[in-house]
Structure formats: structure tokens, C-alpha cells
Amino acid sequence: MPRPITRVLPWIVGIVVVLGLLVGRVVWGSRQELAAGRAEYARGDRDGAVIHLGRAAHWYAPGNPFVTDALEELRRIGRQAEMGDQTDLALSAYRAIRSSCLGTRSFYTPHADRLAEANRRIATLMANQPPPPVDRDKTVSQRRDEHLALLERVEQPDPLWSVLACVSFLAWIGGAFGFFLRGLDRDLKLLRRPAMLWGGLVVAGLAVWIVSLLLA
DSSP: OOOHHHHHHHHHHHHHHHHHHHHHHHHHHHHHHHHHHHHHHHTTOHHHHHHHHHHHHHSOOTTOHHHHHHHHHHHHHHHHHHHTTOHHHHHHHHHHHHHHHHHTOSSSOTTHHHHHHHHHHHHHHHHTSOOOGGGTTSOHHHHHHHHHHHHHOOOOOOHHHHHHHHHHHHHHHHHHHHHHHHSBOTTSOBOHHHHHHHHHHHHHHHHHHHHHHHHO
16 A cells, blocks of 8 residues: 555646746746847847837746846836936836736735836826826826826735635646546556546636636
């Protein structure tokens, strides 16, 4: 009779390997986009640099250094554009920061300090634009405060659905390993009962994962 640890160990190893591959793909994608953004910047294409740097920042994984570098590059482009009176470029850079921070939220918001700074810069730049007729009687400060309030009015992801998404992801990955380890014999023929059990876990976990991502 195999010990419990020998039964569990293949699952733990399999999950670690899958998660390692996923994180590796994310980090590699971020690195590639960061390099492309820097290349565009060196060629003088600031708009192209913002696009690639924004993509690099979207490849988020905890501890990914390339995301931090991409956000810092975007901030630098934004500040330089402001000093050069290039409002559209500055807004594009700050909005890329905002988009990446909001787009990678789960039960917490990564780089919240950079998000807050980007919101302030966007609000300031928007407030200094020619106002629409309905806002002509408002001061620049009033318009900035209104823009900032709108930018900060963002619904946070539901913590319950976010956690459920993580759990269901692990469930369907674990179910896939279980299917191959327990649902097939040595000749790769289906073992009816365990195959149905583990296959059902894959289907259920995948379904819950998709629904959780939509509702989080």
C-alpha cells in the first residue's frame, strides 16, 4: 500500500511544473515586449514604445522585474512628454500605466502607488485642456478634482470570485493530471470510472474558472 505522501507527490510536482511554465511564459513575454519598447524608443518612435511597454506591463506576475521596468519607462516618457508640451503622448503613457495596473488586478491592485500617480497626472493634463461649454465656468482646480474623482471611481474585483478563480484553476489543472495518471492504464486505455471522475473535475473546474473570471 503506497504511503499518502507518494500518492500526493506527483500532484504537487505536476502543479508546480505547470505553474512554473505559466509564470515563465508571462515573464518571458514581459521581457520581450520591454525589449521591443526600448528599441522603439531608441529609434525615436515614442508612440510605438508606449504600445510595447504597455504590453510588457500587462504581462504581470508577482515579482516580475520587467513589469516594474516597463512602468518606469512609461513614467519617464510621460514626464518627458509633459516637459516637451506633448500632451497626447503624455496622456498615452500615463493611460498605459493605468490600464496595466487595473488590468492585472485580482484581490489586490499591483503597483497601486504608480496607479495613483498616473491618475493624478491624467487628471491634471485633462484639466488643462480647453474645457467643453458646460465646464467653462469651472476653475482648472475644479476640473482636475472632477477628473481625478472619475479616474479613482473604479470597482474593485470581488475577493470571493477572485479566490474561487484561483482554486478552480488549480482544480482543473489537478484534474488533468489525475486523468492521465489515474484515468488511463499502462496501455493508455480509459479506465471508465476514474476517467469519468477526473474528467468531470477538469470540466467543472474549467467552467467555474471561466465564470469566476467573468464575475470577479
